[in-house]
Amino acid sequence: MTNELSTAIEELAPDGLSPRPDSPQEQKSSKMRESILEAALDCMAEYGYASTTHNLVCQKAKISRGALLHHYPTTQDLMVAVIDYAFYKHMKIFSQTVGRLTDEDRKDRNTAIAIDWQQCQSREMMVYMEIRSASRTNPELRAIFLPRARHHDLVWKEELLKVFPEWRNDMRKLDLSRRLARSIIEGLVMSRELSRDTEAEWTLLTFTADLLRKIRIGDVKFPAPDAVEAFKEAASQPAKRPRATAAKSNSRSRKSAA
DSSP states (O other), X not given: OOOOOOHHHHTTSOTTSSOOTTOHHHHHHHHHHHHHHHHHHHHHXXXXXXXXXXXXXXXXXTOOHHHHHHHOOSHHHHHHHXXXXXXXXXXXXXXXXXXXXXXXXXXXXXXXXXXXXXXXXXXXXXXXXXXXXXXXXXXXXXXHHHHHHHHHHHHHHHHHHHHOGGGTTOHHHHHHHHHHHHXXXXXXXXTHHHHOOHHHHHHHHHHHHHHHHHHHHTSSOOOOHHHHHHHHHHHHSOOOOOHHHHHHHHHHHHHHHO
């Protein structure tokens, strides 16, 4: 496996973070932008999205407000950069770590599930998920976040093809599998404080890793379209009251009449 990052991941890096080696000015500007983005992530991780202000970011980065506005003139500019930067760092570490796995760890043990689980608890992804949650009720943030998130999803899919070539033969299987894994892992992350059961978490992660291996080799199959439609039709039917309940109700009615 190669540890080189795909072009798609490199393109996620916010503007100004890839300076030319022979340009001291660009190097200086890049360091300043990175300091600002790191400070913004720290603030959101510590205080939350709603409580993070420009002044707070400036204090954390130890820069003037003018310096911040020079690189990110508007809140929208800063948020776009933070969102891309958080996902970029997540994907960079994930891709490089999975790239170092042996074929046995990658294909037979599905160790990438454990890697993804650990990365989803990182500062970057916790902030990313908080921004996603906040965007649900914040129209301005939603307009910023959704286009970026949809692009990130495409990059995620492209990167999986690169680091998991064994899935290339069935794109539908890959797409459904990655959505299943992502739903399980993010669900576990969101419920950590509620459950506080590490053993259960690792049991479910191990189960997920084995399930995805069985899906890949064909031992477990996703339902066919006709089965999906039948399930949807059944689920759309109004719930019927159990017979026993109806019988008890009729019995009570007869007693009342008597």
